[in-house]
Amino acid sequence: MTTIHRRAARSPRPPLRHAGARARALRLVAVAALFAACAPAAPGLAVAAALSPAADLVVVGGTVWTGVDGAPDARAVAVRDGRIVAVGSEAEVRRLAGPETRVVDAAGSMVVPGFIDAHVHFVDGGFRLSQVQLRDARTPAEFAARIRDYARTVPAGTWITGGDWDHSLWGGELPRREWIDSVTPNHPVWVSRLDGHMALANSAALAAAGVDRAAPEVEGGEVVRRADGSPAGVFRDNAMAMVDRVVPAPPAELNDRALDAAMRYVARQGVTSVHHVGGWGDLKVFRRAHAAGRLKTRVYAAVPLHTWARLADTVAATGRGDEWLRIGGLKGYVDGSLGSHTAAFHQPFTDDPTSRGLLVVDPDTLQRWIGGADAAGLHVMVHAIGDRANTLLLDAYERVAARNGARDRRFRIEHAQHLAPSDLPRFAALGVIPSMQPYHAIDDGRWATAVIGPERSRGTYAFRALLDARARLAFGSDWFVAPPTPLEGIYAAVTRRTLDDRNPGGWVPEQKITVEEALRAYTATAAYASFEEGIKGTLEPGKLADLVIIDRDIRRVAPEAIREARVTATIIGGEIVFQADAPR
Known part of the structure; x- marks a missing residue:
């Protein structure tokens, strides 16, 4: 006891x-x-x-x-x-x-x-704790029933958001607005796929957004349509902005409650610091909590890459923060996600030879933003999923570093999910940090091979290969997309045993790493990934007293038993x- x-x-x-x-x-x-x-x-x-x-x-x-x-x-x-x-x-x-x-x-x-989660959407994660839960809905009927039941608990006119549905659980068919229109006549519904790169709108939400069959196509996105050209309800990546723009922003009180809920939740998981990727509105929430002495989780807050000039002015005026709340990071995007078929690949998808995914930002524009931010001394971290997206981003980082000159910049690739073999040594050579989420490996591993084939799967979540190539590997969760549970992440990195238990020896087992390597990715290297290795990430005199007690030594148990460990x-x-x- x-x-x-x-x-x-x-x-x-x-x-x-x-x-x-x-x-x-x-x-x-x-x-x-x-x-x-x-x-x-x-x-x-x-x-x-x-x-x-x-x-x-x-x-x-x-x-x-x-x-x-x-x-x-x-x-x-x-x-x-x-x-x-x-x-x-x-x-x-x-x-x-x-x-x-x-x-x-x-x-x-x-x-x-203390565990450092190097990639979260922290305020959104807090909101997800109280929103409709669709992640494990296994049939269209269950999907619709959960939305119906949730709608009965909120006043008419309330937007129903969140969700995090996974259409692979019912065979891969995309949801349609007809599934839920009859049970939500008085509630606009805008629920996301679990990766945040697709969302479903019901007819009430489409009406509120003024979106009909005349809606134009969007560069870097897609409006999924019926045979008659009218929206079926699902929007991909950049097209999601058509509906996003009319979803009302929650009041400050609800944002504060969401942050409090998020901090309580991650404390139970042993998370003491997070690297948050979000917007300027989230930064207001963190600053309000910090001023009131309410922060219980240390936050490194990144804002959108295209706002780099605003961040440069902010840093010049107010500094980068303190041990509880730091700024200076910028988050951008190259492509979408594998599950939404919007990740950018060199070759077409195995299950859809007509598509190689998409780029959500023009490469020249992306490089211009990176170059401006880097020249201003800011920290750049960019989302890249497909192998083509990762190649393009490494190319951009290399060109910017050559033009702006040598400095300790610590460029990051968020996810670094599917890598061409020739790109593996470039991470260490360029000093680029692969910021990865091991839980995704045991989740996506259930179906990824069908989407990209066995050959490309070998370069998916390539933890072992990256470490062997001397890259500095940082781990996180991508919460709300995946749970912010480092012990599950360590289990995933060590076993690569998929959630359906159909890969008992591990999916792409050659990419397994050791417990200590995974621990380091959640601690020392994650601290390095935010320029904070001098104050956290290891237990040494002079460092912040952030520590976690686990009910067993996870280095001394069978790998499969790591998922039974608990933070005490x-x-x-x-x-x-x-x-x-x-x-x-």
Whole structure:
């Protein structure tokens, strides 16, 4: 059982124990930090402790994975003023405890640096927690019934959004507005496919948007039509703007609630920092929460790439932020998604020889934006899914870097999903970070081979090949698209066992990586991917006291058992923000 208490000054107090039966007890973690700065022997640590104020919190009784090369394991960690002050043996760390020190007994569990989710749509994820849930709807009838039932819970005229449907679950047929028109006559419906690159509108939403059979085609998108030319309800990529523009923006109060819900949810998963990709409106939400002292998750917030000049002015006027909220990143797009058949490939889709996908931004325009942003000293990260999209983006990065000159720019490719073999070594050569989402591999792996064939599948989510080519691999979730659950992501990267369990040996098994490699991608390298490796990503003295306790050492269990592991405590800045046994 997890034990947390303050060290008694004179008369001992019983430790504070939270009720609740758990299969595995929480284990205290402690990492000896004064080792490096002080004398190498234990007495050096003791002397330093005697001359310093007592720790605010110590974690003992666990196995600490520090993430530090050459010194990965310790037994305990001490925290003062929101930062780590020691990492080492339990005896050494306990010497730093005083009368008011909070002691966390990890009881044999594993302690790791706080997980950093390197790609989320954070506010949207918070909203998705309360919107209609379509991700696991397995038939058109169930799809329609869930929307009908949700519509009954909200006032007439309310837009029904979210959804995250997956048409592969019912055989691949795209939904049509007729499926839901009869059950939503008084509610505009605009529900997205789980990847966010397609959405379905009902007739009420089309009427509100003024979209009919005269709707023009859109470069970088598609209006799916009936035989008579009228919209069938599904819009792809850039065409989605036809309806997006009339969806009312939620009020500030609902945005704040969505952020609070998102922070609570990811804390339960051990996520202490996120790299958010979204709009300027989201940045307002984060700033409001920061000013009110409500931020419980550290945020690196990126805004749209085409607004780079505005961001440059903002950074010049206000700086890049602090340890809770940072700016300076820009997110762009090359193509769409595999599931929507809008990812850009060199060769046609295997299941649709008439299409090679699409580009959502003209390559010359994209390169101009990247070049301007990079020249302004901003951080560029661009979405690329198909192998052609990745080639085009690497080409653009190479040209911009050559023109603007050498600097520590850390260009990122978000997803880097399907790679041509010749592009694999270019990531390390150009210093480009593949920012990838391992859960997608075990999700898309259920059907991707049918879409692109076995040969191209070998370069899909090529974790092993990228690491072997010395690329710096950063992991995230793409929440709301996939769950923000790093332990599931680690399971996915290590096993590549698809969600339908039809690939017990792993889909494209040669791309598996080790547990420690996956842990590093969620911690140290993810911190590097936001220029924050100096303050987070490993458990070392001086770094932020962001750490997670897991109910077992996931390095010591069968790979298939990683998905059974659970986060039992999440600590951010030395404060316990989630504890599994705590009453709610």
